Amino acid sequence: MPPIKLALVGLGKIARDQHLPALAANPDYQLIALVSRSIHEQQALTVAFPEAKLFTDLDQLLASGLEIDAVSLCAPPQVRHAQAARALAAGCDVMLEKPPGSGINDVQALIHQAERHGRVLFATWHSRYAPQVEPARAWLESKRVTALKVSWREDVRHWHFNQEWVWQPGGLGVFDPGINALSIVTRLLPDGLYLTKARLDFPSNRQTPIAARLEGALAGRASGPVEIELDWLKTGEQSWDIEIGTDQGRIELTHGGSRMLIDGEQIAVAGEQEYPGLYARFSELVARRKSDVDLTPLALAADAFLLGERREVDAFEW
Known part of the structure; x- marks a missing residue:
């Protein structure tokens, strides 16, 4: 071709x-x-x-x-x-x-x-192409998931400095990075999850949230609580961590999915491969004349806005 x-x-x-x-x-x-x-x-x-x-x-x-x-x-x-x-x-x-x-x-x-x-x-959902996402999914296939905890904390001033669109309607605010976590967990948990409660922190001078706390539950054969913390004011070391409890141990993905730990023991570390993976996938889809559109992460973000209790916090300035 x-x-x-x-x-x-x-x-x-x-x-x-x-x-x-x-x-x-x-x-x-x-x-x-x-x-x-x-x-x-x-x-x-x-x-x-x-x-x-x-x-x-x-x-x-x-x-x-x-x-x-x-x-x-x-x-x-x-x-x-x-x-x-x-x-x-x-x-x-x-x-x-x-x-x-x-x-x-x-x-x-x-x-x-x-x-x-x-x-x-x-x-595209680039975080799904982080190197440890598919190994983690394979490890989870034979387990019953009992709990999910996500902590996604980064500095908006570093990653989006002066990009005003993130604060405008449709820009998603803290869900712009947070949706990366949602894309990973919806890939790892084929039976899915749903939200029952959300609190969204809006700076007094902005139209999208700067932090969010989401609560929910696992769906399907899984059973247990879901806790998701999103923070866009994290200075110093950034953290993108997912912890999943199962009936056969605990698995963690850290550094956005590039590192995997099982019961606290580091199993694998790999370099970034997300965007090469995306373009390889697009080339494959073009060759097969097949589309690939999964709206599940976006639907979860939309649910958070529908459920969200709005809390006004200090104004944000660059």
């Missing part, structure tokens, strides 16, 4: 740090277009990708006549539906950065549109 002619839309931190290196290392792709409103600041990227043409928006790219097979959308979720709809209508396969949209129904509309146009739609 010839390389997929791909356009990368949105050149923020996640695109520069993760998407571009993954694309550069994958021969299944030919990056032929870069799209950003601040494209004049991105001229240096053409050194690494000399075949890539620069555009200031997706409409300009689609009107250019440049032949593209697929687009990877890394712009904020509030604009992702409109961009994906235009790309699908233009005959492109589409890969969505997480979260796939700012709501559930807008992504469902994209699913139907992709089906109508015979295009591939891939809603």
